[in-house]
Amino acid sequence: MANMSLKKVSMSEQDPNVRNRNFLEVALGYTKEQAIEEANRCLQCKTKPCVAGCPVMVKIPEFIKLVAEGDIESAYHVIKETNSLPAVCGRVCPQESQCEALCVRTKKGESVGIGRLERYVADWYMANREPEIKKPITNGKKVAVVGGGPAGLTCAGDLAKEGYEVTIFEAFHAAGGVLMYGIPEFRLPKALVQSEIKTLKDLGVEIRTNMVIGKVLSLDELIEEGYEAIFIGSGAGLPSFMKIPGENLNGVYSANEFLTRVNLMKAYKFPDCDTPVRVGKNVAVVGGGNVAMDAARSAKRLGAENVYIVYRRSEEELPARAEEVHHAKEEGIKFKLLNNPVEILGTENGWVKGMTCVSMVLGDMDASGRRRPIVKEGSEHVLDVETVIIAIGQSPNPMITSTTPDLKTQSWGGIIVEEATGLSSKQGVYAGGDVVTGAATVILAMGAGKDAAKAMDTYIKNKK
Amino acid sequence: MYKIVKKEVLNATVKLLEIEAPLIAKKAQPGQFIILRTDEEGERIPLTIADYDREKGTVTIIFQQVGKTTQVLGALNVGDKILDFVGPLGMASHLDGYKNAVVIGGGLGSAIAYPQAKKLHEMGAKVTTIAGFRNKELIILEKEMSAVSNQIFITTDDGSNGNKGFVTDELKKLIDQDTSIDLVIAIGPLIMMKFVSQMTKSHGIKTLVSMNPVMIDGTGMCGGCRVTVAGETKFACVDGPDFDGHDIDFDEAMRRQTMYKEQEAESMDQHNCRLGGIIDG
Numbered sequence: 001m002a003n004m005s006l007k008k009v010s011m012s013e014q015d016p017n018v019r020n021r022n023f024l025e026v027a028l029g030y031t032k033e034q035a036i037e038e039a040n041r042c043l044q045c046k047t048k049p050c051v052a053g054c055p056v057m058v059k060i061p062e063f064i065k066l067v068a069e070g071d072i073e074s075a076y077h078v079i080k081e082t083n084s085l086p087a088v089c090g091r092v093c094p095q096e097s098q099c100e101a102l103c104v105r106t107k108k109g110e111s112v113g114i115g116r117l118e119r120y121v122a123d124w125y126m127a128n129r130e131p132e133i134k135k136p137i138t139n140g141k142k143v144a145v146v147g148g149g150p151a152g153l154t155c156a157g158d159l160a161k162e163g164y165e166v167t168i169f170e171a172f173h174a175a176g177g178v179l180m181y182g183i184p185e186f187r188l189p190k191a192l193v194q195s196e197i198k199t200l201k202d203l204g205v206e207i208r209t210n211m212v213i214g215k216v217l218s219l220d221e222l223i224e225e226g227y228e229a230i231f232i233g234s235g236a237g238l239p240s241f242m243k244i245p246g247e248n249l250n251g252v253y254s255a256n257e258f259l260t261r262v263n264l265m266k267a268y269k270f271p272d273c274d275t276p277v278r279v280g281k282n283v284a285v286v287g288g289g290n291v292a293m294d295a296a297r298s299a300k301r302l303g304a305e306n307v308y309i310v311y312r313r314s315e316e317e318l319p320a321r322a323e324e325v326h327h328a329k330e331e332g333i334k335f336k337l338l339n340n341p342v343e344i345l346g347t348e349n350g351w352v353k354g355m356t357c358v359s360m361v362l363g364d365m366d367a368s369g370r371r372r373p374i375v376k377e378g379s380e381h382v383l384d385v386e387t388v389i390i391a392i393g394q395s396p397n398p399m400i401t402s403t404t405p406d407l408k409t410q411s412w413g414g415i416i417v418e419e420a421t422g423l424s425s426k427q428g429v430y431a432g433g434d435v436v437t438g439a440a441t442v443i444l445a446m447g448a449g450k451d452a453a454k455a456m457d458t459y460i461k462n463k464k
Numbered sequence: 465m466y467k468i469v470k471k472e473v474l475n476a477t478v479k480l481l482e483i484e485a486p487l488i489a490k491k492a493q494p495g496q497f498i499i500l501r502t503d504e505e506g507e508r509i510p511l512t513i514a515d516y517d518r519e520k521g522t523v524t525i526i527f528q529q530v531g532k533t534t535q536v537l538g539a540l541n542v543g544d545k546i547l548d549f550v551g552p553l554g555m556a557s558h559l560d561g562y563k564n565a566v567v568i569g570g571g572l573g574s575a576i577a578y579p580q581a582k583k584l585h586e587m588g589a590k591v592t593t594i595a596g597f598r599n600k601e602l603i604i605l606e607k608e609m610s611a612v613s614n615q616i617f618i619t620t621d622d623g624s625n626g627n628k629g630f631v632t633d634e635l636k637k638l639i640d641q642d643t644s645i646d647l648v649i650a651i652g653p654l655i656m657m658k659f660v661s662q663m664t665k666s667h668g669i670k671t672l673v674s675m676n677p678v679m680i681d682g683t684g685m686c687g688g689c690r691v692t693v694a695g696e697t698k699f700a701c702v703d704g705p706d707f708d709g710h711d712i713d714f715d716e717a718m719r720r721q722t723m724y725k726e727q728e729a730e731s732m733d734q735h736n737c738r739l740g741g742i743i744d745g
Contacts, residue, residue: 243697
């Protein structure tokens with residue numbers, strides 16, 4: 001009997017005034033009873049519109065049916081057929097604009113909590129089952145994946161399942177990309193990311209860390225070493241700065257630096273971990289995306305009293321997920337909307353002491369379809385802060401493309417590829433994720449990794 | 465894991481480690497650096513590649529024990545392993561076409577300048593080395609530097625080796641003697657590089673300096689290492705670490721280097737505290 005409640009079964013969360021002082025996960029996940037109750041809200045419709053909204057085409061009604069029957073183990077295997085990182089996706093995908101947006105239940109009430117159920121299944125499996133090690137039979141062919149983020153991990157997993165000997169080349173000391181250095185522990189526990197990655201290693205994927213491709217080895221050298229195809233999933237890790245006066249003062253961070261220190265290097269555990277981070281009493285985070293929310297909520301947890309999101313448009317245009325904005329507000333983050341910094345002010349010793357902002361009003365639509373912010377005359381004012389974190393976007397790192405002249409790129413650095421296959425201008429070299437699209441979502445990167453894996457398999461099989 | 469195959473104590477606080485890292489050894493060029501992490505709780509620190517042996521597959525680093533991480537590193541011995549060792553990072557020094565180079569190293573900077581001197585020497589340039597130290601006890605690599613230099617001046621701040629003065633004093637003498645110099649490479653403390661650059665600028669002598677700002681990833685993804693060069697922001701890890709000394713905003717660089725002074729002291733204190741505990745039993 002279907003559960004016809006209009007609302008999702010709610011999920012418990014840490015209290016906002018407790019969690020804004022720790023780095024433990026905010027959302028606590030479903031119990032088995034809650035998961036079954038929520039799974040019963042799925043109408044098992046034949047048309048399955050939800051599946052089309054998922055970039056990796058998880059068989060949603062099938063796995064939810066198994067959850068409703070209490071067979072979580074089988075549900076896990078159904079998800080894993082198409083998604084290599086379900087514990088991650090269940091947590092960080094913007095389901096409201098993907099699978100859940102297309103759920104028929106949204107015609108009246110809330111969609112089925114697909115993300116929450118996926119998360120429940122993945123967590124249950126990790127807690128209750130030893131991953132079965134079923135190494136596929138090798139086909140003896142080597143492929144290389146550059147970058148161990150969501151795109152690369154997905155591509156590697158799919159190719160390994162087809163029998164390829166896959167090597168991931170990762171520049172950092174740990175694979176995971178933005179899942180490790182960008183998204184904070186309180187949204188995505190790092191132990192869980194590593195455990196998802198371990199299931200790929202069990203499939204036979206080799207991960208070589210500390211390998212900066214473009215420096216230690218070039219793409220051509222990888223080809224010479226016998227890799228029959230290469231996937232580039234190196235992301236968009238080059239931070240943009242505003243190019244305003246005072247940006248090099250002490251106390252100004254790019255969000256990438258701030259989050260890398262806090263997440264990957266665990267600076268929140270300093271001095272038990274060696275990497276330091278400095279956060280003043282008052283912190284301004286410039287930008288309105290998920291990265292800005294993550295930086296602001298991290299700064300609050302590091303003890304800042306006042307944390308401001310400074311964004312030049314209004315609440316309606318905030319690019320961050322509504323849920324993240326909601327969480328940030330609950331935790332006491334203050335929103336300075338329609339505000340744009342024009343200068344960062346320093347003390348005599350070169351430390352940040354404030355930020356001059358101007359107020360904005362919204363004008364006509366611009367090329368991006370959003371209303372253009374216009375400076376309000378005479379509206380200059382100073383926000384007293386000691387730390388500024390710039391979170392206005394990232395572009396692809398030129399490390400690989402600058403050392404591979406035959407790889408065609410866009411003017412902004414993105415690798416140019418055939419949309420359906422991810423094939424670049426260089427034979428046998430495929431690319432996907434943020435390095436192609438610019439900064440986007442985890443799941444879109446995974447979808448691109450999946451498409452490329454299929455194309456690489458076809459390419460290698462048709463060779464000679 | 466990266467194995468230590470040789471260790472040398474160069475002076476009381478400066479140590480040399482030769483590390484097995486064949487892929488890095490194969491590609492390394494003078495001017496490039498590595499990033500290392502000693503253990504799971506460790507931080508990532510940049511160190512210049514002081515030498516490399518492509519055949520043996522080893523990379524040499526020379527470092528001064530100035531804080532927690534370098535102290536931990538200095539306590540490691542032959543056979544021990546370093547958890548993470550990444551490189552070669554940064555741009556190689558542009559050394560082509562120079563005939564008459566003066567290579568200046570201040571303290572530990574002498575070790576960092578050594579591969580440049582060696583390369584210039586191999587390429588047939590006349591190399592004059594000026595190496596400065598606080599006192600006689602701190603002098604390092606004298607033999608190695610002499611072997612790749614046409615002439616060498618070693619100064620000590622206190623004159624304990626008989627040649628009292630700063631590296632800039634020797635440079636000034638060379639310039640005053642109208643020596644034709646087409647390149648100066650200065651590597652050492654920021655204040656030394658600043659004074660050398662000021663001196664050469666007024667004489668229009670091309671000057672390269674090697675910046676050593678705070679870094680984390682070393683691959684251009686965070687901008688922690690940014691320096692202002694000719695009015696523009698550059699990332700030392702990918703655009704450098706070599707830059708034209710006449711274009712650098714040294715005052716800003718010196719200020720940025722102090723960003724974590726308090727935390728560095730705290731980390732060091734805690735480390736010594738723990739060591740104390742072990743020694744006291």
